Amino acid sequence: MLLSRVAERVYWQARYIERAENTARLLSVYSALLMDLPAGTKLGWHTLIQITGHEKVFAQRYKQANERNVIKFLLADCNNLSIVDMLAAARENARTTREIMPTEAFELINNLYYTARDNAESGVARGPRHELLEGFVADCQKIWGLLAGTMSRDDAYSFIRLGRSLERADMTTRIVDVGSSNLIPELEGEKRESEVREPYENILWMNVLKSQSAFQMYRQHVQHRVKGVEVVRYLLKDEQFPRSTAHNLTTLTKVLQKLPNNSKVKWQVDQARRLIRESDIDKLLRRGLLKYLDNVQKEIANVHFRIAETWFLSHK
Amino acid sequence: MRVNWKSYNPGKFFDELISSPGYARKPARKLASYLRSLNHEDLLQKKTASELAIKTMGISFTVYSDAGNIDREWPMDIIPRLIAASEWDQTSKGLEQRLKALNCFIHDIYNDQKILKDKVVPKELILDSGNFRKQCQGIKPKFNVWANICGTDLIKDGDGQFFVLEDNMRVPSGVSYMLENRRVTKRVFPELFESNYNIRPVTDYPAELFDMLASLSPRQVKYPSIAVLTPGVFNSAYFEHSYLAQRMGADLVEGGDLVVENDKVFMRTIDGLAPVDVIYRRIDDLFIDPSVFNKDSVLGVPGLFNAWVKGNVALANAPGAGVADDKIIYTYVPKIIKYYLDEDPILPNVPSYMCVDKKQRDHVLKNLDKLVVKPANESGGYGMLIGPQASKKELSEFARRIKSNPRNYMAQPLISLSTVPILGDRAVEPRHVDLRPFILQGNKSYVTPGGLSRVAMVKGSYVVNSSQGGGSKDTWIVEDF
Numbered sequence: 001m002l003l004s005r006v007a008e009r010v011y012w013q014a015r016y017i018e019r020a021e022n023t024a025r026l027l028s029v030y031s032a033l034l035m036d037l038p039a040g041t042k043l044g045w046h047t048l049i050q051i052t053g054h055e056k057v058f059a060q061r062y063k064q065a066n067e068r069n070v071i072k073f074l075l076a077d078c079n080n081l082s083i084v085d086m087l088a089a090a091r092e093n094a095r096t097t098r099e100i101m102p103t104e105a106f107e108l109i110n111n112l113y114y115t116a117r118d119n120a121e122s123g124v125a126r127g128p129r130h131e132l133l134e135g136f137v138a139d140c141q142k143i144w145g146l147l148a149g150t151m152s153r154d155d156a157y158s159f160i161r162l163g164r165s166l167e168r169a170d171m172t173t174r175i176v177d178v179g180s181s182n183l184i185p186e187l188e189g190e191k192r193e194s195e196v197r198e199p200y201e202n203i204l205w206m207n208v209l210k211s212q213s214a215f216q217m218y219r220q221h222v223q224h225r226v227k228g229v230e231v232v233r234y235l236l237k238d239e240q241f242p243r244s245t246a247h248n249l250t251t252l253t254k255v256l257q258k259l260p261n262n263s264k265v266k267w268q269v270d271q272a273r274r275l276i277r278e279s280d281i282d283k284l285l286r287r288g289l290l291k292y293l294d295n296v297q298k299e300i301a302n303v304h305f306r307i308a309e310t311w312f313l314s315h316k
Numbered sequence: 317m318r319v320n321w322k323s324y325n326p327g328k329f330f331d332e333l334i335s336s337p338g339y340a341r342k343p344a345r346k347l348a349s350y351l352r353s354l355n356h357e358d359l360l361q362k363k364t365a366s367e368l369a370i371k372t373m374g375i376s377f378t379v380y381s382d383a384g385n386i387d388r389e390w391p392m393d394i395i396p397r398l399i400a401a402s403e404w405d406q407t408s409k410g411l412e413q414r415l416k417a418l419n420c421f422i423h424d425i426y427n428d429q430k431i432l433k434d435k436v437v438p439k440e441l442i443l444d445s446g447n448f449r450k451q452c453q454g455i456k457p458k459f460n461v462w463a464n465i466c467g468t469d470l471i472k473d474g475d476g477q478f479f480v481l482e483d484n485m486r487v488p489s490g491v492s493y494m495l496e497n498r499r500v501t502k503r504v505f506p507e508l509f510e511s512n513y514n515i516r517p518v519t520d521y522p523a524e525l526f527d528m529l530a531s532l533s534p535r536q537v538k539y540p541s542i543a544v545l546t547p548g549v550f551n552s553a554y555f556e557h558s559y560l561a562q563r564m565g566a567d568l569v570e571g572g573d574l575v576v577e578n579d580k581v582f583m584r585t586i587d588g589l590a591p592v593d594v595i596y597r598r599i600d601d602l603f604i605d606p607s608v609f610n611k612d613s614v615l616g617v618p619g620l621f622n623a624w625v626k627g628n629v630a631l632a633n634a635p636g637a638g639v640a641d642d643k644i645i646y647t648y649v650p651k652i653i654k655y656y657l658d659e660d661p662i663l664p665n666v667p668s669y670m671c672v673d674k675k676q677r678d679h680v681l682k683n684l685d686k687l688v689v690k691p692a693n694e695s696g697g698y699g700m701l702i703g704p705q706a707s708k709k710e711l712s713e714f715a716r717r718i719k720s721n722p723r724n725y726m727a728q729p730l731i732s733l734s735t736v737p738i739l740g741d742r743a744v745e746p747r748h749v750d751l752r753p754f755i756l757q758g759n760k761s762y763v764t765p766g767g768l769s770r771v772a773m774v775k776g777s778y779v780v781n782s783s784q785g786g787g788s789k790d791t792w793i794v795e796d797f
Contacts, residue, residue: 099561
């Protein structure tokens with residue numbers, strides 16, 4: 001029997017780890033783009049703040065959304081939104097559920113938090129940033145691997161999967177946001193737009209795929225060169241790729257079968273799945289993709305509310 | 317830095333490792349020469365390794381301060397403390413005997429009160445005690461045992477003999493650190509475990525605790541449902557609560573996770589309400605049930621006390637067990653042992669003066685600057701006066717307190733606590749130490765081999781409490797050879 005309070009904590013622990021991992025991935029797309037884009041192209045760093053939904057807090061702290069400020073804000077600041085703070089929250093949830101987790105899992109999370117706390121500031125500079133972000137992603141993957149390899153498939157494990165899949169489904173839509181938002185290059189000088197635009201777009205989408213470790217899988221499974229519409233379709237709708245939104249919503253449905261009193265939550269997941277399944281990406285890419293992604297994020301948020309209302313202590 | 321036993325000098329105190337500068341006591345000889353063989357880098361590396369292990373393993377405790385609660389890493393000195401098995405076996409018998417007698421006493425107090433009628437213990441001492449719970453009268457917990465888990469503090473005096481300093485029968489803590497200290501030493505000194513010493517393992521404790529708790533279950537089921545009740549994540553001993561739940565495979569619950577319906581206790585799970593049979597409560601009994609005790613408690617569970625009275629759930633320790641944990645009752649323990657077991661106490665008490673007795677009080681007031689004065693029911697070393705180290709102002713303040721409430725105070729001579737070496741920044745240095753073994757009693761008794769050694773890390777200090785800057789040591793019971 002899993003205590004409601006413990007269910008809530010392991011769920012949030014998983015969400016925070018996944019969110020930290022995806023934030024690291026988001027930052028690394030940007031950092032990779034920096035190096036790949038033609039000289040004279042400016043990146044819209046502010047987009048990262050919009051995508052993660054933190055405009056207000058950011059504006060209170062910084063005047064300018066430049067590289068340094070945005071990276072600092074999402075990586076190291078003390079604001080409950082940075083990677084360091086997410087890992088602190090993950091650690092706190094892990095610390096308070098030690099009785100049901102494999103000991104080694106707590107030790108990994110604990111160490112990851114200390115590494116982040118002690119090194120995050122150094123990642124504000126470009127030099128060490130790449131390695132630092134890659135390290136976060138690898139360490140989060142290690143945690144999932146350890147849990148998969150050592151934890152009983154009990155209710156606590158189900159709540160870890162719920163938290164992780166929900167967060168991942170959501171964060172993937174935000175990564176897609178990066179590709180489709182206002183990344184239209186601001187040109188300097190006399191170059192004509194079409195000269196830069198096409199290679200730029202390809203580089204952009206390739207990096208989006210890479211940030212989700214999806215580039216190779218995409219090449220193998222989509223018999224098509226890297227192209228915006230295919231990438232968006234792959235990341236949102238592909239059932240087989242483990243970081244796609246569709247795959248994670250399906251995982252939610254599967255995990256829910258194992259849990260008691262699941263009907264309301266299942267219904268809500270079905271709403272989100274339908275929204276993904278019935279979308280026409282070609283059409284959306286021409287118009288309305290941002291609005292659509294917003295709606296998907298709202299449906300996913302509703303799944304969370306249903307989960308909380310059904311099983312968590314704080315909602316009883 | 318190197319370990320040089322010739323320049324290690326504990327002065328007039330009894331040192332547990334050396335008998336005189338340069339000469340190790342018999343059980344410690346291998347340890348002493350091993351430590352001497354390590355060079356500066358080895359020592360530093362081992363010290364760092366232990367600090368890192370503690371950080372990685374998340375062994376922490378919470379310090380309350382004005383700036384909020386801080387989760388601090390557990391302080392441990394890497395040099396183990398050695399106790400010979402033959403000495404320990406005797407001590408262990410004494411601890412079992414003591415707890416057995418104290419449980420007879422508590423049961424008697426809440427039932428027939430024979431010991432009061434026979435005037436072995438004065439009636440007023442009990443009725444005035446802040447730890448006497450009148451609501452517990454007439455109750456008979458399983459095996460007639462009230463204090464199932466006891467942490468007894470032992471000290472060694474100038475001759476190296478163990479004395480009992482106090483019995484903790486409410487919610488004694490520290491056992492998880494005893495277990496974790498051993499894990500750390502195994503990482504740091506694997507070579508000592510392999511061939512040099514035959515060290516008694518401590519890892520059995522969670523299993524022993526689980527069996528004892530299971531034996532208390534009112535329902536006769538194969539797998540009773542056991543929960544550890546914690547005040548929550550901000551409690552200083554939260555690490556331990558979580559640790560023990562994990563090691564026993566029990567649920568760790570807070571008050572809000574439990575609900576009482578028809579005098580039965582349930583926990584809120586994702587499947588709905590699930591029954592609970594045994595609760596290892598780590599909340600002081602005044603806070604376990606706001607409908608009976610402290611009305612403002614948000615930590616407790618309304619109805620829990622009644623569920624226990626009805627025999628539908630077991631509570632360990634039973635509410636009211638603290639009546640024997642009072643520092644004034646302590647002074648009667650030798651008589652209590654004699655009264656119930658008709659045996660002589662195996663472990664001596666530290667000689668004590670009760671301020672409630674006029675003659676003894678006068679002696680205390682006259683010799684205040686030579687004595688240690690303790691209030692009847694404080695723990696963690698709070699509210700104490702150490703006479704020889706106190707200012708004039710503190711002395712007169714305590715004299716005033718004793719006169720206005722003599723029942724609340726007892727005094728003891730300042731015992732010259734034994735010392736053990738710690739690895740300081742530059743050399744090994746002697747520090748004062750005590751020992752808290754843990755004793756279990758259900759249908760049978762169990763004593764941990766050794767216990768938690770607490771060390772005053774400040775030179776000359778007698779304060780070993782971790783909340784006040786004390787450290788700890790792994791304690792080895794080593795077979796004699």
